[in-house]
Amino acid sequence: MTSTCMTSPVLTIDSSMTPAELAFDPGFNAASWFIDRHLTEGRGPRTAIVEAAPPTDSAEDGGRSVTYADLATSVGRAGNALLEAGAAPGDRVLMVVKDCAEFFYVFWGAIKAGIVPVPVNVMLRADDLAFMISDADVAAIVYSPEFAREVVPALAMAATGAQGLVLDEDGGFVERIADSSAQLETAPAGADAVAFWLYSSGTTGRPKGVVHRHGAAPITCHHYAVGVLGLDEDDRCFSAAKLFFAYGLGNAMTFPLHVGGTSILDERRPTPETTFETIEACAPTVFFGVPTLCAAQLERLDAAAAPDVGSLRLCVSAGEPLPADLYRRWKDQTGLEILDGIGSTEALHIFISNAPGAVKPGATGQLVPGYEARIVAEDGTEAGANEPGRLEIRGGSVTRGYWNRPDVNAATLVDGWLRTGDQYVRDEEGYFQYQGRADDMIKVGGIWCSPFDIEARLIEHPAVLEAAVVGRADDNELVKPEAHVVLAGRGGPDSPRTPGVDRQPPVGGGDLRAELVRHCQDGLPRYMYPRWIHFVDDLPKTATGKIQRFKLRRESDG
Numbered sequence: 155m156t157s158t159c160m161t162s163p164v165l166t167i168d169s170s171m172t173p174a175e176l177a178f179d180p181g182f183n184a185a186s187w188f189i190d191r192h193l194t195e196g197r198g199p200r201t202a203i204v205e206a207a208p209p210t211d212s213a214e215d216g217g218r219s220v221t222y223a224d225l226a227t228s229v230g231r232a233g234n235a236l237l238e239a240g241a242a243p244g245d246r247v248l249m250v251v252k253d254c255a256e257f258f259y260v261f262w263g264a265i266k267a268g269i270v271p272v273p274v275n276v277m278l279r280a281d282d283l284a285f286m287i288s289d290a291d292v293a294a295i296v297y298s299p300e301f302a303r304e305v306v307p308a309l310a311m312a313a314t315g316a317q318g319l320v321l322d323e324d325g326g327f328v329e330r331i332a333d334s335s336a337q338l339e340t341a342p343a344g345a346d347a348v349a350f351w352l353y354s355s356g357t358t359g360r361p362k363g364v365v366h367r368h369g370a371a372p373i374t375c376h377h378y379a380v381g382v383l384g385l386d387e388d389d390r391c392f393s394a395a396k397l398f399f400a401y402g403l404g405n406a407m408t409f410p411l412h413v414g415g416t417s418i419l420d421e422r423r424p425t426p427e428t429t430f431e432t433i434e435a436c437a438p439t440v441f442f443g444v445p446t447l448c449a450a451q452l453e454r455l456d457a458a459a460a461p462d463v464g465s466l467r468l469c470v471s472a473g474e475p476l477p478a479d480l481y482r483r484w485k486d487q488t489g490l491e492i493l494d495g496i497g498s499t500e501a502l503h504i505f506i507s508n509a510p511g512a513v514k515p516g517a518t519g520q521l522v523p524g525y526e527a528r529i530v531a532e533d534g535t536e537a538g539a540n541e542p543g544r545l546e547i548r549g550g551s552v553t554r555g556y557w558n559r560p561d562v563n564a565a566t567l568v569d570g571w572l573r574t575g576d577q578y579v580r581d582e583e584g585y586f587q588y589q590g591r592a593d594d595m596i597k598v599g600g601i602w603c604s605p606f607d608i609e610a611r612l613i614e615h616p617a618v619l620e621a622a623v624v625g626r627a628d629d630n631e632l633v634k635p636e637a638h639v640v641l642a643g644r645g646g647p648d649s650p651r652t653p654g655v656d657r658q659p660p661v662g663g664g665d666l667r668a669e670l671v672r673h674c675q676d677g678l679p680r681y682m683y684p685r686w687i688h689f690v691d692d693l694p695k696t697a698t699g700k701i702q703r704f705k706l707r708r709e710s711d712g
Contacts, residue, residue, distance in 0.1 A: 159350070173523035175367070176376055176550075182343035182369040184349050185266035188411040189229050190340070197414050198223035200387070204254050206420040211555060220255050222414075228255070228331065228340040232263030235331045236294070239319060243268030243341055245293035246351065248286060248316075250276050252298045253397050256321050258407065259331060260296050263366075265349055268341030269293075271350040272363070273398040276301055282361070283308035285686050286353060290363055290557065292316050296327060345369030347589045351557065352400050354499045364499050365404040373550040374503035375412035377524035383440065383468060383493070386416035390465075392438035394424035394447050399697070401472055404503040405442035419509040426454040430461035437465035444473040444699045448492065449480055449619055453642065455487045463488055463670040472497055472504055473699040477610040478516030479606030480614055495519055496588070500572055504550040508588050516579070516610065517585040525549035527586070528571070529578055537579070542589050542602065545578040546571040577604070594703050596625035596635055598681045605703070608635055608684060611615055611677045615670060617641055622693045622701045623684060637684035638706055639670070640692060 164186045166177040192198065202225045207217030220228070241247055246262055249271055251257045257273070264271040272290055274283070276298070283304055287295060292605035294317040297305045302320065309318050320329040343349065349368040353361040381383045393405035397419075410417040418436045422428045424447055433441065441463075443451070448471060454461060469484070469492045476494035484492050496518050503549030506527065510520035521527050528536050529543040537543035552572050555563045566573050589595065589604040596603050605623035612621040619642040626636040667687045674683040694705040 167376060169417060173381065175378060176372060178345035178369055178372075180344065182345045182368055183231065183266065183340050183343045184371055186340055187372060188408060189226050189262050189266070190221040192411075193226055195399055195414070197387075198226075200414065202411070203258060203417050204390075204416060204418045204436055205254060206418060206422075206436055208492060209230040213476045218255065220258075225255075225258060227336045228259040229262040229266060230336040231331045231334040232256075233258040233267035233269070233338045234263075234334040234336075235327065236264055236269055236296075237267055238334060239317060239327075239330070241269050241293045243265075244270065246270045246272050246290045248290065248292045248295040249273040249398070250278075250282075250283065250295060250297040250301045251321065251398075252300070252421040253402075253406070254298070254421055255419070256298075256328065256331075257397050257419075258417075260321075261350070261407075262330040263331075263338070266338055266340050268343065270348055272353070273403070274353050275398055276396070277697060278304065280308040280311060281303045285360060286363075287312035287316050288314055289360075290351065294319050296321060297324070343368050346554075352398075352403070352499050352502075354556075354636055362559055362562060363555055364553050365555060366502055366553055368553075370502050370551040370553075370606070371404070371408045372412065372698055373524065376407055377549075378504050378507065378522050379404070379409040379412060381523050382407075382504075382507055383470070384510065385409055385413045385415060385440065389413065389440055390418055390436070390438045391415060391440050391442070392420070392429075392436065393434060393442040393701075394429055394444060395442060395473070400499045400502050401442070401497060401504075406471070423673060426451045430463075431455060433465065434462050439465060440468045440470065441466055442470045442472075443492075445471055445476045445480060446474070446620060446695075446699055448476070448484060449613070452480070452487060455618075460487075463490070466490055468493065468510065470495065474612075474701065475518060475606055476516075477613045479610065479614040481513070481515045491518070491668045495522075496574075496576070496586075498572075500553045500566070501525075501547060501549065502553075505547050505549060505551075514583075514585045516586050516587070517581075519585045519586065521586075525578075528605035529580055539582050540579050542577055544592055545574045545576045545586070547574060548572065590702070594624070596623075596633060598625075598634060601681060603635070603679075603682045605635070607678065608637065608674060608682055612637060612639060612670060612684075613673050614677070615673050617666060618670070619643070620693055622703060622706055624703045624706045626686065626707070628685065634685040635682060636686040636688075636706075637670075638688050638690050638693060640690055 162177050168175045176219050192697045202222045203220040204215040205385045296319045317370050321327050354366050391410045393402045395402035406417050418438050420432045423674050473494045493508045495504035497504035505525040506518050526548040530535040532542040579587045608623045609621040612618050620640040622638045623635050625633040694702040
């Protein structure tokens with residue numbers, strides 16, 4: 155994919171515009187762009203998908219591979235299989251599917267047939283799945299057999315009559331896909347028509363259905379995957395974030411399909427061991443991670459027998475802000491930049507990012523072309539340079555709304571602007587600096603401070619792997635920072651965490667708490683040091699890796 159003008163039967167990219175404009179044909183269906191187009195452009199024999207295999211498997215290229223021709227055939231079969239199962243155009247189909255080729259088949263088969271796929275977190279419990287089955291009023295739920303333990307009772311709990319379609323090769327939906335016709339007429343849609351949903355992970359309350367249009371994914375691919383990352387058909391994309399996340403859906407599916415590249419899938423839980431095994435076996439050129447995983451991977455890279463990451467040309471991080479120290483250590487070890495950025499389920503992918511050769515460590519980056527951003531101060535006016543405020547963004551990939559949540563729509567989507575809930579400052583060079591969630595900011599002695607700044611300082615200490623900071627009232631009901639720390643390589647003396655344990659400020663010399671307090675006092679304004687430090691085994695997080703600070707605040711109040 156180049157930056158020159160590109161025309162296809164369904165989508166035109168006009169590079170004479172800055173940023174280049176996308177023009178969609180009437181009736182545009184995203185499956186025509188991401189799947190069928192590759193056959194007419196001669197990519198049928200090229201590899202679209204590689205499934206990573208365990209390192210003991212001797213299969214060439216790591217495991218099962220799928221060409222673009224095979225992909226188009228299976229997408230047609232899957233769409234027909236869904237129609238034959240009783241799903242009609244406009245119906246929603248929930249997907250509880252691991253990272254595998256069948257995810258592509260069902261997702262794009264549904265879209266091509268005019269059905270709306272709704273991928274959801276495969277780690278959800280039955281009660282959450284039952285809520286989604288009812289909330290989305292789905293016609294069916296397609297699921298990998300390993301998730302039957304939660305899906306089957308969820309169907310019974312929801313009691314809506316939705317079908318369960320298990321992706322089993324022995325008489326299951328995989329066999330029904332194989333037996334269906336590959337010839338499927340593409341349902342006419344339109345760039346603004348509903349294509350798929352994602353459910354927001356959220357930090358509080360029930361998840362919300364986020365509705366996305368057929369034109370949204372091409373916009374994220376064009377402006378970010380090509381415009382910022384420079385992806386092309388020679389790239390092989392590997393994402394630690396799974397396909398059911400908005401982040402992973404772009405990284406491992408729409409991005410490589412947009413440019414005619416290769417997606418590398420690994421169904422296993424991402425750990426330093428599994429990700430490095432896949433990198434060595436499948437030779438990706440671009441790796442998409444999250445800060446927590448990067449921190450753990452660095453421990454492996456520090457070992458004597460460090461893994462080979464020589465195939466990589468680029469690393470990307472999102473989900474939580476990337477501390478400057480973590481960035482520097484990664485670059486020192488690998489020679490590679492990590493491009494930190496911020497996106498959201500509502501925007502579908504990243505809208506602010508660092509760019510190759512223009513990284514400012516500790517900053518989220520600059521605005522991705524094609525998007526607008528503003529920082530709104532407490533008084534409702536737009537903040538100036540280095541003035542904090544609420545980040546709002548606008549762009550073509552932003553959802554038009556949440557399913558059946560008019561109250562949330564009214565509060566979150568205003569005049570086309572998405573209120574992200576994040577606090578930011580923008581410096582004179584146009585770089586955005588994360589200041590925490592709007593409800594996570596801490597006012598200490600009348601001065602606002604960011605929990606992220608304290609966390610970043612704690613992580614710079616060699617004994618600390620992760621940290622999360624919240625505000626907590628002291629005996630005088632004055633709010634001060636409280637830190638929850640995961641130590642590198644081991645849990646702390648208070649692990650597992652129990653509400654009410656270790657609630658006194660650290661005192662005395664020689665212990666690790668006092669050392670960490672001094673470390674913070676030396677590198678931060680003195681009022682920002684944590685008054686309490688708890689050592690824990692892990693931090694509560696959403697499925698996308700975002701720290702759930704409200705749970706830590708709840709424990710502190712307990």
